[in-house]
Amino acid sequence: MILLVIGLILLGVFGIRFRKDRRRLSNGVYLLLGVIFTGVWLLGSGVHGDLPVVLAGLLVALSPLLVLVLAGLLIANGVQMVRREGLRIANLLSMGLGVALLIPYVLLAAALFTDNLWIVVLLASVTMVISYVGFVFVAFLFYSLFYGALPYRAGMDAIVVHGSGLLGSRVPPLLASRLDRAIQVYRAEVAAGRHPLIVTSGGKGSDESISEAAAMAGYLAERGIPADSVVLEDRSTTTRENLLYTRELLGQRGASTRMVLVTSNFHILRTAILARGLGLDAEVTGARTAFYYLPSAILREFAAILVANKWVNAIACVILFALPLLAVIASRDLSGSG
Known part of the structure; x- marks a missing residue:
């Protein structure tokens, strides 16, 4: 109970x-x-009798196998990402996590073969840290899915579409999915008698012939969105700048800064947290993303969340890593004093 x-x-x-x-x-x-x-x-x-004990034992027995399967899937996804998107650090995240999940098993094998207490302690320390990071990741993923499934709150004054990079001057599929989602939201608002602005947000990269904002505005115009309903924010290079420059732009126009931010589904929670930190009256809605792209993209988002709260996470990891060592020292002191 x-x-x-x-x-x-x-x-x-x-x-x-x-x-x-x-x-x-x-x-x-x-x-x-x-x-x-x-x-x-x-x-x-x-449940009565020994069934809970049997279930618990089964879970313990299957957990290592499930972790190994997960590690294999992450490594395979990393290989696929490199083949499709090229050899970049961001595309190696899923492969790196898959390899990291194998580290406790390597330490366990070393401990069994050498019968060394300190390798066992190191294994316990690494497992504690991995367990903490794993729990935070599951909470992040679980709440991202929950937040992304929430219905869109209608009645926003601006629909802000975040850029994600161009192919020369062409809108790639990832960005097109965000723009298509913004069009859906816009048309639903218009059908309800409202007339929100669509803000295309994104500057010009060194390998791009025009700004993302301009390319996005062109994409919207080709699909029948009136030009007077579109505002370009063409200075930003990061999500944070997207939000700050958009607030400034809307303020200059005298418009309300109550907005819905349109991004990819893997990016919604971090965008929402960032908007909250900047004091914006904003909610977030997500666009679909190709499935093969999701593992690496979600891991990048999670890594950014960890970095944003680096001191809290670092302190927690240090404490957890030290606990097995402190437990061994304390047990030796107690046995020595006895």
Whole structure:
């Protein structure tokens, strides 16, 4: 019963925080913990005898196999990304994570062959850190999916489309999907009697012949969007600059800065968190992305989230890494004093 109480409390905290502001990663932590505690209670509430023990043993036995399968899939996706998108650091993230998941098994094999206590301690330390990062990643992914499934809040004054790079002067498929989603939102608003602006946001890269904003505006014009409904923000090079320059641009026009940000589905939560940090009255809606592209893209987003909160995560990892070592030292001191 205690598991149910804890789960309901965590879900209640999530509900309160979500109602106050849905654009927080910590919402995902409370939601995931609440679901885990409540789910464990539900699984065990109608079960008697040795079945819970059998299920727990089965889970422990299968976990290493599942991790190995996941590592293999991530490495395979990394190879596919390199073949399709080229050899770049960003495209190696899924492969790198797959290799990292194999490290505890390498350490375990070394510990078994050498019978060395300190290798076992190192294995425990690495496992603690990986478990922490893994939990935060699951919370991030779980809440990203939850946030992305939320219905669009109608009635925004501006629809901001974030750039993602051009192919010369051509709009590539990733950016086209964002623009198509913006057109859907725009037409729904017009059908409801409203007339929002569409802001195309993106500067000119060194390998691009025109700004992203201009290319995006051309794409919209070809699909029947009136020119007086489109505003170009053609200075930005990052998502943060997209948001800041757009707020400035709308303020200069005397328009309200209440906006919906249109980006790819893998990018929605980080964009929402960033918008919240800048104090913007903005929500985010996502466009579909090619499936093969998602693992690396999601990992890039997660890495950016970790970096944005680097000190909290670094302190947590250091503490967790040190715990097994401190436990060994403490046990030796106790046995020595006894």
